[in-house]
Amino acid sequence: MTPSWTTAAGRTRVGIVGLGPVGRAVARAVDGSLDGYLLTALSARRPAPAQEFADSLPSRPAVLRAQEVADACDLVIECAPAAIFDQIAQPVVEQGKTLVVLSAGALLNSWHLVDTARTTGATILVPTGALLGLDAVQAAAEGVVHSVRMTTRKPLRGLLDAPYLQDRRHLLGGATEPVRVFSGTAREAASGFPANLNVAVALALAGVGPDRTELEIWADPDLDRNTHQITVEADSASFSMSIANVPSENVKTGLITALSVVVLLRKRTSALQIGT
Numbered sequence: 072m073t074p075s076w077t078t079a080a081g082r083t084r085v086g087i088v089g090l091g092p093v094g095r096a097v098a099r100a101v102d103g104s105l106d107g108y109l110l111t112a113l114s115a116r117r118p119a120p121a122q123e124f125a126d127s128l129p130s131r132p133a134v135l136r137a138q139e140v141a142d143a144c145d146l147v148i149e150c151a152p153a154a155i156f157d158q159i160a161q162p163v164v165e166q167g168k169t170l171v172v173l174s175a176g177a178l179l180n181s182w183h184l185v186d187t188a189r190t191t192g193a194t195i196l197v198p199t200g201a202l203l204g205l206d207a208v209q210a211a212a213e214g215v216v217h218s219v220r221m222t223t224r225k226p227l228r229g230l231l232d233a234p235y236l237q238d239r240r241h242l243l244g245g246a247t248e249p250v251r252v253f254s255g256t257a258r259e260a261a262s263g264f265p266a267n268l269n270v271a272v273a274l275a276l277a278g279v280g281p282d283r284t285e286l287e288i289w290a291d292p293d294l295d296r297n298t299h300q301i302t303v304e305a306d307s308a309s310f311s312m313s314i315a316n317v318p319s320e321n322v323k324t325g326l327i328t329a330l331s332v333v334v335l336l337r338k339r340t341s342a343l344q345i346g347t
């Protein structure tokens with residue numbers, strides 16, 4: 072079969088690695104309604120379900136291995152576990168292409184890729200994802216920011232697989248009330264909660280960095296949504312904002328995450344662009 076990426080004709084060829092709720096929702100949106108893009112390649116851990124999904128889409132993207140997607144595409148959206156971030160990201164950045172990063176925590180551990188991007192001309196985009204207000208945080212960071220604090224509250228089941236909690240199960244116990252399970256920086260949270268706290272790293276990158284962004288994580292048995300409350304004190308403004316995310320099929324991931332990526336893609340090709 073002729074690979075579909077040979078027929079791009081001026082459109083940005085999009086590859087998506089990871090076909091969980093984020094990858095699938097973004098794939099459907101790119102496939103159906105985003106002018107200027109051609110869904111070209113998909114990748115998942117299990118090729119058979121990935122192929123079945125690819126065959127259900129009118130653009131019939133190829134199913135490739137994660138590290139092959141960069142060769143076939145101009146823009147690659149990483150929606151996969153943090154553990155395989157480098158496999159996906161490195162070839163994209165080395166080839167001077169565009170990388171959209173959902174595993175923002177993993178980017179912190181592979182920061183050399185940002186330096187590589189400066190030399191290859193690659194672009195690394197971190198969407199607002201499951202969060203809000205990164206435009207205001209970035210604007211404030213043009214001036215002096217005194218503090219950025221985030222409190223995340225999650226249902227117990229959204230935290231149970233976090234490495235930080237593996238030998239701290241006693242914190243959760245048979246909790247019937249909210250329990251604070253972590254207090255520290257966004258950098259510390261990124262390694263302790265690689266699949267749960269990408270939002271804290273996105274906030275840190277928008278504002279005062281991973282070592283000055285302070286974070287508390289609470290496990291709340293009564294919650295059914297991931298909620299994030301952010302407070303910023305800066306010389307230009309003080310503000311606080313919060314979001315309560317409706318979970319996707321993956322309880323750890325809010326539905327709004329994929330929509331944020333769709334907006335990012337749409338904005339790149341729009342004549343009228345709203346927000347910074």
Ligand SMILES: NC(=O)C1=CN([C@@H]2O[C@H](COP(=O)(O)OP(=O)(O)OC[C@H]3O[C@@H](n4cnc5c(N)ncnc54)[C@H](OP(=O)(O)O)[C@@H]3O)[C@@H](O)[C@H]2O)C=CC1
Pocket residue numbers: 088089090091092093094114115116117118136137149150151152153155172173174175199200201202265266267269270273321323324325328
């Ligand atoms: N920045 C943000 O605001 C947010 C970021 N996230 C992050 O976004 C990412 C996607 O979230 P979500 O859709 O819920 O993730 P899921 O965990 O539901 O899905 C992960 C996908 O990655 C695939 N995968 C695993 N290993 C490989 C591999 N070696 N090669 C290719 N694909 C692989 C899996 O394949 P298979 O289906 O075959 O198992 C699966 O399709 C996660 O890293 C999550 O932490 C999530 C929410 C918010």
Ligand SMILES: O=C([O-])CC(=O)C(=O)O
Pocket residue numbers: 201266267268269270271297298316323324325328
């Ligand atoms: O940060 C993450 O990876 C996920 C998250 O908190 C959310 O979806 O609200």
